[in-house]
Amino acid sequence: MIYMKYDFDSIINRKNTNCLKWDLFDTELPMWVADMDFKVAPEISDEIIKKADESLYGYAVIPDEWYDAYADWWKDYGLEMDKDYPKFANGVMPAIATIIRKLTDENDKILIQTPVYHVFFHVIEDNNREVVENQLMYRNGKYEIDFEDLEEKLAEVDVTLMMLCNPHNPIGKIWSRTELKKIADLCAKYDVTIISDEIHCDLTDPDKKYIPFTGISNHDSITTISPTKSFNIAGLNTAAVYIVGDKLKEDVFNALDVEWVSRANIFAINAAIAAYNNGRPWLDELRQYLYDNKKFAADFIKKEIPEIKLTDADATYLLWFDCSDLDISSEEFIKFLNEKTGVLLSAGVDFGKNSDEFLRLNIACPRQLLEKGLKAIKKGVTIYKQI
Template sequence: MKNTKFDFESVIDRHNTSSLKWDLFDDEYPMWVADMDFRVAPAIENAISKRASHPIYGYSIVPDSLFESYVSWWDRRYGLKMSREDMLYATGVVPSISSMIRCFTDVGDNVLIQSPVYHVFFYVIEDNGRKVVENELVYENGEYKIDFDDLDEKLAGCRLMILCNPQNPVGKIWSKEDLKQIGELCKKHDVILISDEIHCDLTDPGIKYNPFMTSSDYENAVLAISPSKSFNIAGFQSSAIYSRNSHLLEKIKTQLHLDNSDSCNVFAASAVEAAYNESEEWLEELKKVLYENKAIVRDYLENELPAVNLVDCDATYLLWLDCTALNVSSKVLCEFLRQNQGIFLSAGSDFGECGDKFLRLNIACPPKLLKEGLDRFKAGVIALNNINRLSKNI
């Protein structure tokens, strides 16, 4: 991307920084876990450096200024009018979802998710002793939509629904009509809704996502939000919960405290406030970079690897690749790519069995790294096809 104010092209070596992405496995090219290989916005870097310059790192409170940054951000960007009284602090979106599962359901209860969906949803439900109920998304003509008849039927046996908006891994921005209908069905069946909206800012340029709360008036709903994906600050372990239902909030507050998931680390407030108050221009430039990276992938697949199709999406930096034509399971394909080319993508079956024959690809990296990853992907697919060809001739 030319004539940019911020640096999105420099390749920064992340090895030996205890990086989950780069240090978990030796000699692998990671394009799986959802964090970015871009330097953070200068305002965030400066804010952290300023806080680090103070030589005492004791326990921290959650300042009102942190909540004010959330309120301002959602108001000016999405027209969602929050208030400080309707918000809680949590150490992360997943920990807060885990707490809310324990808060609103009992062991053995059913919790509904819409697969293929963020794989941690499966774990956090099952690890809490609850049962996963899947409302599988319908994949037709290269795009996903909700099966509302199936959703209606299955919500009747559930106490809680976890929505992903925008949807990870398929990159779908749910329409206001979709969200309104989800709210109506949750109300019909008296199901509490948690909407994970952590990817909300990462849309294609000129496109905005629809917050659940501006699309539905359903009062038994909770938003789980954070700047961690948008500004690549997940390591600070910071998020917020918003609901218009004070009764739900009070129950969540008690549960978060019981779970020790309501404390703020010494750098979190500085990072969040610098992101929301001073880094909007950086985010807008990032969105252009991600859009260009998406175009690189689309062109590469069309010209170099036509057997793999990119599922159209408007949000996130996670691309959903349809590998059906390769005629191999996603687990087998992923393992072969790792062994043969050292490239690590996410197997589609991790996001639900309906995601098999798909892969998830993280494109939040400088173009140089992206192109190397694509070349490895292509070489691995060719090698696998050659092996399959040979085995058929034996």
């Protein structure tokens, strides 16, 4: 497919650039961490360069344009965001860590829905809180919420916080309005505050749209949002926190200030404004490219690697596939693949107890690299079956 304006096919050498994805591990083709191998939209990089050319990098304040950019962007999702509501944070996970420390006590229980983004485990356990898993039900390549189990877990006295992933990483599911309403009602019933991590919200299939949790219920909730995943600017540490509930907002915003999580660097501010004000055309083409990559990968796997099965997904650039037919743990298999073929994926076991037979694959790369990675996986499966 030929795109009219933006280039997603050129391969960029990221080795030896202090790049976590390409330099952290000894591997030929890293397809693990959620980081895209595409150049940033020129509308963003031009603004960063313009700011850099000023040659003055002092302390920054958040301008009105930043608030307006967030508010205008979320109108597309049907959310009328008061421009005074979003609070800058220097990253989604730093903000969530602060929120956990503010709203819970040590040894409190925090509920997550597994399999889920592995850092959820770390941010809970590193702060001496306990993880409670509401395991998603996997049937015929699809995931569903076990609402009976969810209610039982929320009813536990020490569960005071629930962390939602919307859209969900790693399974790529957009939660429906009905599902979100059920979650909101249960959390209201048992007085459990919700944190909704919506960092992947823009990365849906071209004909799909996510639903902001905060538009579902008036129950106290916290939403973390950011342009970093959508526009490949994770290294700039720019995010925002949006809260429903006046007392909750006061408490959390104060905590973000006290822990210095709300202090912005000048490039983070300008990049976010440029992304939300001028990045829509680039994002639309990116979403189409990712969708085509997904179709390419699905066709390849179905034809060439029938031993693994993709789960249904309509969001994120992460594929989640079932390797249970191979009868090997995910951790052992990713090591095997890397040693034999040079491709590195994410092990399912990192995402929860119920996912040790799954692997996660990042497809946000030029088609040529994706094809190379898929061929490497095929080679690895073939070698493994011959052992």
